[in-house]
Amino acid sequence: MAEDMTFLPKQQILSLEELRDMATAFVNLGVRKIRLTGGEPLIRRDILKLVDALASLSGLDELTMTTNGVMLPSMAQPLKDAGMSRVNISIDSLKPERFKQLTRVGNLSEVVAGIHAAAAVGFDRVKLNAVILAGFNDDEVLDLARFAVDQGMDISFIEEMPLGEISSHQRVNTQVTSQHIREQLEAEFSLVDSTETTGGPSRYVQVANSASKIGFISPMSNNFCESCNRVRLTAEGRLLLCLGNEHSADLREIIRGYPGDIARLQAAILKAIESKPERHYFDPEQVDIVRFMNMTGG
Numbered sequence: 001m002a003e004d005m006t007f008l009p010k011q012q013i014l015s016l017e018e019l020r021d022m023a024t025a026f027v028n029l030g031v032r033k034i035r036l037t038g039g040e041p042l043i044r045r046d047i048l049k050l051v052d053a054l055a056s057l058s059g060l061d062e063l064t065m066t067t068n069g070v071m072l073p074s075m076a077q078p079l080k081d082a083g084m085s086r087v088n089i090s091i092d093s094l095k096p097e098r099f100k101q102l103t104r105v106g107n108l109s110e111v112v113a114g115i116h117a118a119a120a121v122g123f124d125r126v127k128l129n130a131v132i133l134a135g136f137n138d139d140e141v142l143d144l145a146r147f148a149v150d151q152g153m154d155i156s157f158i159e160e161m162p163l164g165e166i167s168s169h170q171r172v173n174t175q176v177t178s179q180h181i182r183e184q185l186e187a188e189f190s191l192v193d194s195t196e197t198t199g200g201p202s203r204y205v206q207v208a209n210s211a212s213k214i215g216f217i218s219p220m221s222n223n224f225c226e227s228c229n230r231v232r233l234t235a236e237g238r239l240l241l242c243l244g245n246e247h248s249a250d251l252r253e254i255i256r257g258y259p260g261d262i263a264r265l266q267a268a269i270l271k272a273i274e275s276k277p278e279r280h281y282f283d284p285e286q287v288d289i290v291r292f293m294n295m296t297g298g
Contacts, residue, residue, distance in 0.1 A: 020050070033060070066087075
């Protein structure tokens with residue numbers, strides 16, 4: 001996220017009822033999995049009401065969430081009770097000072113407590129996510145993998161995407177490819193290629209003699225667009241058809257102009273999907289997408 005944050009006025013954000021109606025339209029059209037992400041979704045007021053409403057949608061197979069984990073010690077059980085299937089937790093370092101540097105304000109012990117809380121309540125799976133940067137945390141790949149395997153959890157290693165202007169580093173100097181990460185892991189783990197696919201960006205391997213899988217999300221080095229079936233709806237109601245392109249549609253205009261008209265909303269979604277780009281073209285030396293991931297949300 002940016003160094004200095006500006007938050008949106010409340011009226012620009014979709015209400016819980018509008019989010020429910022949006023989700024209803026997508027599920028009616030065949031969407032079977034919804035993930036709540038951010039930013040940090042657990043800071044949204046009445047998030048449990050939204051989780052309960054979405055989990056109750058007929059036809060939805062899985063409701064997941066990506067979180068920084070800080071609020072999970074108190075929220076894990078209520079989330080599961082409300083119908084959350086699974087959680088992904090972001091953790092980019094196991095060194096407290098480095099973790100604070102990378103997140104600017106994060107407390108590692110709180111995140112670890114959140115990871116343990118998620119495991120204790122029995123979500124289907126708990127998956128960890130780590131963005132690996134050369135010169136920042138690339139010396140922790142094995143430690144992060146060991147941590148996940150020891151907990152019986154999955155972990156995905158993510159290549160940094162050039163989203164938003166930053167001053168902390170030059171992205172061209174911090175790129176670490178998934179292949180390089182895999183080579184580090186193979187020094188200790190026996191990795192077996194998996195045919196598992198989620199229709200999203202992760203390519204998985206199974207860690208031999210364990211219950212854990214390791215995923216590689218490689219937007220820079222190994223374009224995964226041919227298998228991508230993901231779209232993202234921002235908190236403002238803009239439907240992003242690809243994180244690496246500016247193609248989008250304003251669904252908030254539809255849902256507020258014609259409240260309760262799910263058929264009209266579905267028609268707008270179908271029309272937008274026709275413009276989903278074939279692929280993205282990321283370049284670490286330039287920023288074509290000025291929004292940050294926390295602004296994208298979804």
